[in-house]
Amino acid sequence: MSARPAGNYGIDAPGVPWGWGGCAVVFAIAAIVVSVLGSALWLPIYFTVLAVIAAIGTFFYLRSTLVGKFEVWRGVIAALRLRGDEEALDLGCGHASVSVLLAEQLPTGHVTGIDLWRSVDQSRNSVQAAQRNARANDVDARITFDTGDMTSLPYADASFDLVTASLAIHNIRSAQARRTAVLEAVRVLRPGGRLAIVDIEKVREYDATVREAGLTVAENRGLGWRMWWTGPWFPTRLLIATKPEQ
Numbered sequence: 001m002s003a004r005p006a007g008n009y010g011i012d013a014p015g016v017p018w019g020w021g022g023c024a025v026v027f028a029i030a031a032i033v034v035s036v037l038g039s040a041l042w043l044p045i046y047f048t049v050l051a052v053i054a055a056i057g058t059f060f061y062l063r064s065t066l067v068g069k070f071e072v073w074r075g076v077i078a079a080l081r082l083r084g085d086e087e088a089l090d091l092g093c094g095h096a097s098v099s100v101l102l103a104e105q106l107p108t109g110h111v112t113g114i115d116l117w118r119s120v121d122q123s124r125n126s127v128q129a130a131q132r133n134a135r136a137n138d139v140d141a142r143i144t145f146d147t148g149d150m151t152s153l154p155y156a157d158a159s160f161d162l163v164t165a166s167l168a169i170h171n172i173r174s175a176q177a178r179r180t181a182v183l184e185a186v187r188v189l190r191p192g193g194r195l196a197i198v199d200i201e202k203v204r205e206y207d208a209t210v211r212e213a214g215l216t217v218a219e220n221r222g223l224g225w226r227m228w229w230t231g232p233w234f235p236t237r238l239l240i241a242t243k244p245e246q
């Protein structure tokens with residue numbers, strides 16, 4: 001079985017693979033041109049090496065966004081050992097990649113996905129695209145999609161057993177607003193509820209915020225090559241924290 005559910009999930013930050021792929025083509029052309037012009041041997045070798053690095057980076061990026069993200073999240077969700085009746089909230093759900101994987105594991109539960117549907121963060125992003133993916137996987141009855149900002153969640157305190165955020169919080173520019181988003185996630189969690197954040201940067205910042213809010217950090221670790229965004233210099237981390245029972 002493929003890790004990727006049925007449907008179309010777009011490309012995360014589509015400008016990045018276009019940039020890296022474009023560089024691969026430009027460097028390859030430069031290598032050909034300088035060798036045809038009979039330049040010193042090191043110059044075509046130099047451009048060829050750059051072209052290969054850019055092509056490998058493009059490959060890793062596309063693999064991460066199209067396949068790796070789903071492989072990793074399937075493992076993260078399995079390790080959460082859900083009962084199956086939880087209420088989950090997926091922050092910055094985009095095309096519902098994580099919402100769909102969660103709903104598959106919650107036969108008597110429910111998933112709410114919230115997003116601003118920004119195409120700069122994920123190509124062809126829209127609530128309709130998310131709904132199509134939920135339908136394609138026959139989990140649409142267990143997912144609700146809302147349009148909203150994760151820094152100001154339209155939900156009551158202690159409404160969810162699980163809050164997830166996949167590659168979403170780093171898209172918020174200011175550190176203060178990212179902190180607000182994490183505190184909002186904590187606010188809507190029930191006592192004993194869990195927060196699972198997967199992100200490419202700022203995880204140390206989220207870790208400090210959840211500890212400050214009184215949560216216990218169960219995991220803060222790298223997720224390996226499956227979520228290398230061009231290469232090992234751009235890895236992804238997982239943070240899992242639990243809200244205390246009261």
Ligand SMILES: C[S@@+](CC[C@H](N)C(=O)[O-])C[C@H]1O[C@@H](n2cnc3c(N)ncnc32)[C@H](O)[C@@H]1O
Pocket residue numbers: 012013069091092093094095096097098114115116117118119121122125148149150151165166167168169171172
């Ligand atoms: C890189 S995409 C990841 C989407 C999805 N979580 C996934 O892993 O496929 C980041 C998402 O965060 C959303 N987003 C960015 N800022 C947001 C905010 N302040 N509130 C809600 N969603 C936001 C974007 O619209 C986009 O859908």
